[in-house]
Amino acid sequence: MRPLLWLGRTSLLLALAGFVCFPAANAAEKMKTSVADLRYGVALYHYYQQDYIPALSELMVADTRDGIQGHSDNPELIAGGISLAFGMQHHAESVFTTILQDQRRPQSVRDAAWFYLGKLHYIRGDFSAAEQSFARVSESFKPALRAQLQALQFNIRIRQNNFAGITPEDVEKLRSWNPYALYNLGAAHARAGNFKSAQEFFAELADINISDLPKRQKEQWALQDKAYTALGYSYLAEKKYRAAIREFTKVRLEGAFSNQALLGYGWAAVAQEEYDVALKPWQVLRQRSLMQPAVQESLLAIPYAYEKLNAQGEAVAAYQTAEELLAREIQLIRDMRATLTQGELLTLVGSDAVAQGDANKILRGDGTAEGSPTAVITDDGQNWLKLDNTSVIKTRSTYLKELFAKTRFQTSVLDLRDLLRMQKLLQQWQPKLEAYCELLIEKQASRSRHEQQAAQNVLANKQQSLIAQRDQLSARINNIARDGNYIALANEETRALYARIERGENTIRQMKAAGQDIVDVETRLKMFKGILLWRAAQDFPVRIAEERAQLKTIDDALASIADTRKRIDEVTLTSVDIQPAIARLDELRKEVAGNLLQADAMVEQQSKMLRDQVDEQLAAHEKRLNNYLAQAHLAVARLYDAELRKQPE
Amino acid sequence: MTLPLRHWLRLAALLSLFCLSLFLTSTARAQEPEVKVESLKESVLTLNRDLLILEEELLYPASTQVAVYVSMDLGTFFALDAIKLEIDNQLVASELYTDKQTNALFRGGVQRLYIGNLKSGEHEISAFFTGRGPHKDYKRGAKLIINKNQGPIVLELRIVDSTAQLQPVFEIKQWQM
Numbered sequence: 001m002r003p004l005l006w007l008g009r010t011s012l013l014l015a016l017a018g019f020v021c022f023p024a025a026n027a028a029e030k031m032k033t034s035v036a037d038l039r040y041g042v043a044l045y046h047y048y049q050q051d052y053i054p055a056l057s058e059l060m061v062a063d064t065r066d067g068i069q070g071h072s073d074n075p076e077l078i079a080g081g082i083s084l085a086f087g088m089q090h091h092a093e094s095v096f097t098t099i100l101q102d103q104r105r106p107q108s109v110r111d112a113a114w115f116y117l118g119k120l121h122y123i124r125g126d127f128s129a130a131e132q133s134f135a136r137v138s139e140s141f142k143p144a145l146r147a148q149l150q151a152l153q154f155n156i157r158i159r160q161n162n163f164a165g166i167t168p169e170d171v172e173k174l175r176s177w178n179p180y181a182l183y184n185l186g187a188a189h190a191r192a193g194n195f196k197s198a199q200e201f202f203a204e205l206a207d208i209n210i211s212d213l214p215k216r217q218k219e220q221w222a223l224q225d226k227a228y229t230a231l232g233y234s235y236l237a238e239k240k241y242r243a244a245i246r247e248f249t250k251v252r253l254e255g256a257f258s259n260q261a262l263l264g265y266g267w268a269a270v271a272q273e274e275y276d277v278a279l280k281p282w283q284v285l286r287q288r289s290l291m292q293p294a295v296q297e298s299l300l301a302i303p304y305a306y307e308k309l310n311a312q313g314e315a316v317a318a319y320q321t322a323e324e325l326l327a328r329e330i331q332l333i334r335d336m337r338a339t340l341t342q343g344e345l346l347t348l349v350g351s352d353a354v355a356q357g358d359a360n361k362i363l364r365g366d367g368t369a370e371g372s373p374t375a376v377i378t379d380d381g382q383n384w385l386k387l388d389n390t391s392v393i394k395t396r397s398t399y400l401k402e403l404f405a406k407t408r409f410q411t412s413v414l415d416l417r418d419l420l421r422m423q424k425l426l427q428q429w430q431p432k433l434e435a436y437c438e439l440l441i442e443k444q445a446s447r448s449r450h451e452q453q454a455a456q457n458v459l460a461n462k463q464q465s466l467i468a469q470r471d472q473l474s475a476r477i478n479n480i481a482r483d484g485n486y487i488a489l490a491n492e493e494t495r496a497l498y499a500r501i502e503r504g505e506n507t508i509r510q511m512k513a514a515g516q517d518i519v520d521v522e523t524r525l526k527m528f529k530g531i532l533l534w535r536a537a538q539d540f541p542v543r544i545a546e547e548r549a550q551l552k553t554i555d556d557a558l559a560s561i562a563d564t565r566k567r568i569d570e571v572t573l574t575s576v577d578i579q580p581a582i583a584r585l586d587e588l589r590k591e592v593a594g595n596l597l598q599a600d601a602m603v604e605q606q607s608k609m610l611r612d613q614v615d616e617q618l619a620a621h622e623k624r625l626n627n628y629l630a631q632a633h634l635a636v637a638r639l640y641d642a643e644l645r646k647q648p649e
Numbered sequence: 650m651t652l653p654l655r656h657w658l659r660l661a662a663l664l665s666l667f668c669l670s671l672f673l674t675s676t677a678r679a680q681e682p683e684v685k686v687e688s689l690k691e692s693v694l695t696l697n698r699d700l701l702i703l704e705e706e707l708l709y710p711a712s713t714q715v716a717v718y719v720s721m722d723l724g725t726f727f728a729l730d731a732i733k734l735e736i737d738n739q740l741v742a743s744e745l746y747t748d749k750q751t752n753a754l755f756r757g758g759v760q761r762l763y764i765g766n767l768k769s770g771e772h773e774i775s776a777f778f779t780g781r782g783p784h785k786d787y788k789r790g791a792k793l794i795i796n797k798n799q800g801p802i803v804l805e806l807r808i809v810d811s812t813a814q815l816q817p818v819f820e821i822k823q824w825q826m
Contacts (some may be wrong), residue, residue: 038718038759038761038805038824039802040759040761041718041720041757041758041759042718042758042761044753044756044757045750045754045757045758045759046753047751047758048751048753048756048758049749049750049753049758053693053694053697056694057694057697057701058699060694060695061698061700061701062701064698064702083727086684086690087686087687087690088690088691089687090684091681091691204709218739260750346687393757411683412769415682415683415686418690419686419689422690422693425693425697428699429697432704433700435706436703436704436708439707440707491659503759516708546718547793584703585703587701588696588700588703592696592700595689595692595696598689598692599689602685602686602689605682606682606686609682631681632720
C-alpha cells in the first residue's frame with residue numbers, strides 16, 4: 001500500500017516536524033537565548049523549505065564553532081531528521097545512536113530516538129531490529145506517533161507472516177492509520193488465499209465513516225473504492241459472482257478504481273454466462289483512455305462476449321477494431337521509448353519542482369497528445385500520508401505511473417536530484433575559489449608591499465648614516481696622508497705629550513717676549529718634540545693602514561645594506577609567506593574537483609539506471625500489447641476460418 | 650480467448666490490489682548505490698562546511714563583519730511581502746518573500762538576510778517591511794544606530810504580533826557577542 005512507501009526518504013519529516021519543530025514555532029521568541037540560536041533558526045528556515053544541503057551545512061558550521069545552545073536536544077534530533085530527508089540513513093543512525101548512548105537524556109527524547117531508529121531499520125528491511133527498537137519506546141510517547149509506530153508493528157507482523165491472529169478490532173486504536181492497516185491486512189489475507197478473512201478487513205474498511213474534512217474525504221473515498229474493488233475480486237476468486245457484482249457497483253464511476261471494477265463486473269457476469277450484462281460495463285470501459293490496462297483488456301473482452309452471444313459479425317468487427325487500436329498504441333509506446341532518452345530524464349529530474357496543485361494541473365492537461373510522457377518534479381515529497389500518487393516525480397502517462405510509484409524508482413529520482421544539487425553546488429564553488437585565491441594573493445602582496453616599504457625605510461636611514469661616516473673618515477685619511485700629520489694617528493700618550501710640548505712652546509714664546517732667558521728650555525723642548533715626532537712617524541704606516549681598514553669595513557657594510565634592500569625587493573615580488581594560505585585553498589580546490597568528478601560519474605550512472613528502468617517498463621507494456629494483438633489476429637483468423645467451414649464447398 | 654479466471658487473477662495481480670509488497674519489498678532492494686551516494690553526500694557536506702568557514706574568514710572577518718537576520722512571530726496580524734535593508738542610507742539587501750519562505754519563518758525559521766562588512770564607528774541601520782494585515786496593508790520601518798568596534802555585529806529584524814495593540818510590531822535587536 002502506497003502511503004507507507006515513503007518511509008524510505010521523507011516520511012519521517014512530518015512526524016519529526018511535529019515532535020521537534022512545532023515547539024520552536026510556538027515559542028520561537030522565547031527560546032532564542034544566544035546568537036547560536038540564530039544559526040539553529042537558519043537551519044530550520046532551510047529545512048522547512050526542503051533545502052537540506054544548506055540546512056545541514058548550517059548545523060555543521062555551528063557545530064564546528066561553539067555549537068548551538070539553548071535548544072536542548074532539538075538540534076541533534078533535527079540533524080538526524082534532516083539527514084534522513086537527505087537520504088543519509090547511516091549518518092542519521094549514528095546521530096540517534098549517540099543520543100541514546102546518553103542515559104541522562106529525557107524520556108521524550110529517548111522515545112523519539114528509538115522510534116526513528118526503528119523506522120530506519122524498517123526502511124532497510126531489518127524487521128527484527130525495527131521491532132526491538134519500537135519495543136523500547138515508552139507508553140508515554142506522543143499518541144499520534146505511537147499510532148504510526150503500531151501501524152508499522154502490524155506491517156512487520158505481515159512481513160513475518162504472523163498476522164493470522166490480528167482482528168479488525170485490534171487495529172482500531174491506530175487513529176488515522178486504521179484504514180491503511182485494515183487494507184494491508186485484507187490484502188495480506190487475500191494473497192494468502194484466505195478470502196473470507198480478507199473480506200472481513202475490506203468490509204470493515206468500507207464501513208468507516210468518511211471524514212468531514214474535504215482532504216481526508218477524497219483520500220477515504222479512494223481507499224474505500226479500492227476496498228470495494230478488492231472485495232469484488234476476492235468474491236470472484238471464491239466464485240461468488242453476485243456478491244462480486246454487488247461490491248463492484250459500489251465503486252464510484254469517476255474514481256481511480258472504476259476501470260478495474262467495470263472490468264471485474266463484466267467478468268463476474270461472464271462467469272454466470274450473462275454475456276449481454278457483461279457487455280454493458282465493458283462498453284463503458286471501452287470509451288476510456290486506451291492507456292489503461294483494463295481498457296486494453298476490454299478490447300478483447302467485448303468481442304469475446306459477442307462470440308458467446310453468437311454475434312460473429314460484431315465479434316469480427318470488434319477484433320479488427322482492437323487490432324487497429326492496439327497497433328496504434330504499440331507505435332505510441334515505441335515513440336515514447338525513443339523519446340525518453342537519458343538526457344531527457346536528466347533534464348526532467350533537474351528541473352524546478354512545482355507545487356502539488358500546479359503539478360496536478362500540468363498532468364491533467366497541457367495540450368499535448370494523450371500518450372505524451374509528460375512528467376513533473378513535485379515539491380510535496382513530505383506528503384506521504386496521502387493516498388493518491390504522492391511522489392517526487394509524477395507522470396500523466398499511465399504506462400509509466402506504475403513504475404513511477406515504485407519506491408525504488410522514486411528513490412533513484414531523489415538520489416539523482418540530490419546528486420544534481422551537489423554537482424551544481426560544487427560547480428558554483430569552483431569559480432569562487434579561483435576568485436578567492438586571486439584575492440588572497442593580492443591581499444598578501446599589498447600587505448607585503450607595506451612591510452617592505454617600512455623595512456626599506458629603516459635600511460635607507462642606516463645607509464645614509466654610514467655613507468656620511470665613510471665620507472668623513474675618507475676625508476680625514478686623505479688630509480693626514482697629504483699633510484704627513486703623524487701625530488694625528490699617534491697613540492693617546494704621544495698625542496698628550498705632544499700637546500704638552502705645544503703648550504711649552506707657547507709659554508717659551510711668552511717668556512721670550514718678556515725678555516727672559518729661554519735658550520736652555522727651548523733646546524730641550526725641541527729635542528723632546530723631535531723624539532715624539534720620530535716615534536709617531538715610526539707608527540704612522542701602521543696607523544694609516546688601520547684607518548683605511550676601518551673605511552673598508554664601512555664600505556662593506558654599505559654593500560651589505562644594498563644587498564639586503566635588493567633581497568627585500570625580491571621577497572616582495574615572490575610573496576613567499578602566502579604559501580600556507582594558498583596551500584589550504586589549493587587543497588580545497590582539489591577536493592572540490594575530486595568530488596565533482598565523482599558526482600559527474602554518479603549522475604551518469606544514476607540517470608542511465610533510470611532510463612533503463614523506464615525503458616524496461618515500456619518494453620513490458622509493449623510486449624503485453626503485442627500479446628493482445630496476437631490474440632486479436634488469431635481470433636479474427638479463427639472466426640474467418642469457422643465462417644469458411646460453414647460455407648458449402 | 651483465454652479462460653476468464655486467468656484474466657481475473659492476472660488483472661488482480663496487475664492492479665496490485667492484493668499486493669502489499671510495495672512498501673515491504675521496497676525495503677529489500679540493493680543498498681550499494683545508496684551507500685555510495687550517501688558517502689558522497691557526507692564528503693560534499695563536510696567540504697561545503699570547510700568552504701563556508703573559509704569564505705567567511707576571507708570575506709567577512711570578525712573585525713568588520715555585520716550580519717542581519719529576519720524572524721517572525723505567528724503572523725496573525727501581518728503577512729510579509731518584502732523587506733528592504735539599508736545601512737547608512739545605502740540599500741544593501743532586499744527580499745520578496747514567497748509563501749514557502751514566509752511559512753518557514755512562521756514555523757520558527759530564521760533567515761540570514763545580509764552579511765557584509767562595516768568600518769569602525771557609528772552607523773544607521775534601517776529596515777522597511779511591506780505586507781498585508783487582516784484589515785489593511787502595512788509599510789513600516791525600523792531604525793537602529795549601532796557603534797561598530799572590533800567585534801562582529803549581529804542584528805535581528807523581528808516582526809512580532811502585539812496582542813495588546815492587535816497589530817504587528819517591527820523592531821531591530823542587536824545581539825551581544
